Amino acid sequence: MNSPPLLSSWEIEAMLRGEKLLSFDLGVTYDEYEVIQKGSVLCVEGVFCLPVPVLKRAARRRGRVYSLEGEGERYQLRHVAIRDRHYYQLVQPQRGKPTTLEIDGIHMHRIKGSDPYRDAMEKVEALGVRRNHAVWDTCGGLGYTTIFSLRKGAQVLTTEKDPNVLKLARINPWSREMWRADVRNADAFHFVKKLPDNSFDRILHDPPRFALAGELYSLEFYRQLYRVLKPGGVLYHYTGSPGRKRGKDIQRGVMRRLFEAGFRYLKRERKTEGVIAVKPAR
Ligand SMILES: C[S@@+](CC[C@H](N)C(=O)[O-])C[C@H]1O[C@@H](n2cnc3c(N)ncnc32)[C@H](O)[C@@H]1O
Numbered sequence: 591m592n593s594p595p596l597l598s599s600w601e602i603e604a605m606l607r608g609e610k611l612l613s614f615d616l617g618v619t620y621d622e623y624e625v626i627q628k629g630s631v632l633c634v635e636g637v638f639c640l641p642v643p644v645l646k647r648a649a650r651r652r653g654r655v656y657s658l659e660g661e662g663e664r665y666q667l668r669h670v671a672i673r674d675r676h677y678y679q680l681v682q683p684q685r686g687k688p689t690t691l692e693i694d695g696i697h698m699h700r701i702k703g704s705d706p707y708r709d710a711m712e713k714v715e716a717l718g719v720r721r722n723h724a725v726w727d728t729c730g731g732l733g734y735t736t737i738f739s740l741r742k743g744a745q746v747l748t749t750e751k752d753p754n755v756l757k758l759a760r761i762n763p764w765s766r767e768m769w770r771a772d773v774r775n776a777d778a779f780h781f782v783k784k785l786p787d788n789s790f791d792r793i794l795h796d797p798p799r800f801a802l803a804g805e806l807y808s809l810e811f812y813r814q815l816y817r818v819l820k821p822g823g824v825l826y827h828y829t830g831s832p833g834r835k836r837g838k839d840i841q842r843g844v845m846r847r848l849f850e851a852g853f854r855y856l857k858r859e860r861k862t863e864g865v866i867a868v869k870p871a872r
Contacts, residue, residue, distance in 0.1 A: 594657040594658055594659050595638075596614060596655060596670070597614065597616075597657075597658060598656070599649050599650070599654045599682075600682065601614075602656075603649045604685070605625055606642070606645055606646065609625070610622050610624070612634065614658070615763040616682055616762070616763050617685065617686035617687060618763045618764060623635060623636070624636075627642065630643065637658075638658055638660075638665040639665065640665050644667065653681045654669060654679075655669075655679070655681065656668060656669055656670060657761070670758070670761060672757065672758065676693050676694050677693070677695075678693055678758060679691075679692050680692075680758050683706075687707075688734070688764040689706065690732070691731055693755075698731050698732070699731075699732075700862075700863075706732070706764075707738075707764070709862070710735045710738050712861060713794060713864065714735055714738035714739050714742065716866060717866070718792070719738075719739045719742040719744050719792050720743070722743060723739075723742070723743075723744040723792050724744070724745050724789060724820075725739045725791065725792045726748075726749075726790045726792075726793045727746055727748040727794045728782075728793065728794065729749070729750065729751075729796050729806070730749060730756075730759070731750065731755060732768070733768025733771070733773070735794050736748045736768050736771045736773075737765075739792075740768075740771055747771065747774070748772065748773045749775075749776045749777070749781050750773070750775060750776075751775070756773070779805045782814040785814075787818065788817075788818070788821065789820070791819075791824075792823060792824050792826070793824075793826070794826050795815065807829075807843075807844060812848050812850075815851070816851045816869055819869040821869055821872045822868070822870070823869050824866060825866070825869075827844060827864055827866075827867065828863065828864045829841050829844050829863060829865055841865055844865055845865055845867075848865065852869065852870075853867035853868060854868055854869075855867070
């Protein structure tokens, strides 16, 4: 078991129901435990004892993730979150399924009708990552698109601007495979300028929404992406569809700027709400 053990609200609910098959790594692995209630204290044998009211309170915050800290008689549940210029928390949308990252209340993966791993896997599939491809994952997050690119046998460079995100990725059991990639704490917008021409077979660009990171949707940045892609290389650009209900089509502007940067064979990737673009072979 990893230390410290991690528990989601769902797992705590399951314990309170007396279930024995439990996970202390947010559903990556499950084991059988003896769960015993002595008066108002609930003990998971060999792991911890905590007052039932504390557990009930923690279980009410649906999707919340806690680390179990302390020892002997003095255990406590600590909410896995960081309060800084932004508010970050790991969230588990469903029991046993991968976590997502929430920044200021915004989820970093599509979770409606999907789950964070499926979301990442579909983006990597759309990009067509293959064995031995050199891939740049511009906005690392919890590393899920990096993980699925690694699983395809690619060599992956991952940049993530925010050290708090990397801290949560270090804690998150679903991010463990990410560290097989070359992970840098760097701002993709500036970092790209240091990269040599024609370096990557594939670029996976999964930025925060336009309103939060407009520079990652700019012509200036797209020109750099074009420069560092190999001829024949492919870009996948997640856009989402903010403002769709108000008749806004963000992909149109993205595609226009990608075209202006030199990309061709542009197409909308409807399943994942992204755009695919190719740097033509010479
Ligand atoms: C939608 S999430 C990426 C999710 C990731 N693909 C995954 O599968 O877990 C966007 C991430 O981009 C990061 N980010 C924002 N601006 C950035 C920048 N300029 N350079 C690199 N990362 C950035 C955010 O901190 C956030 O973690």
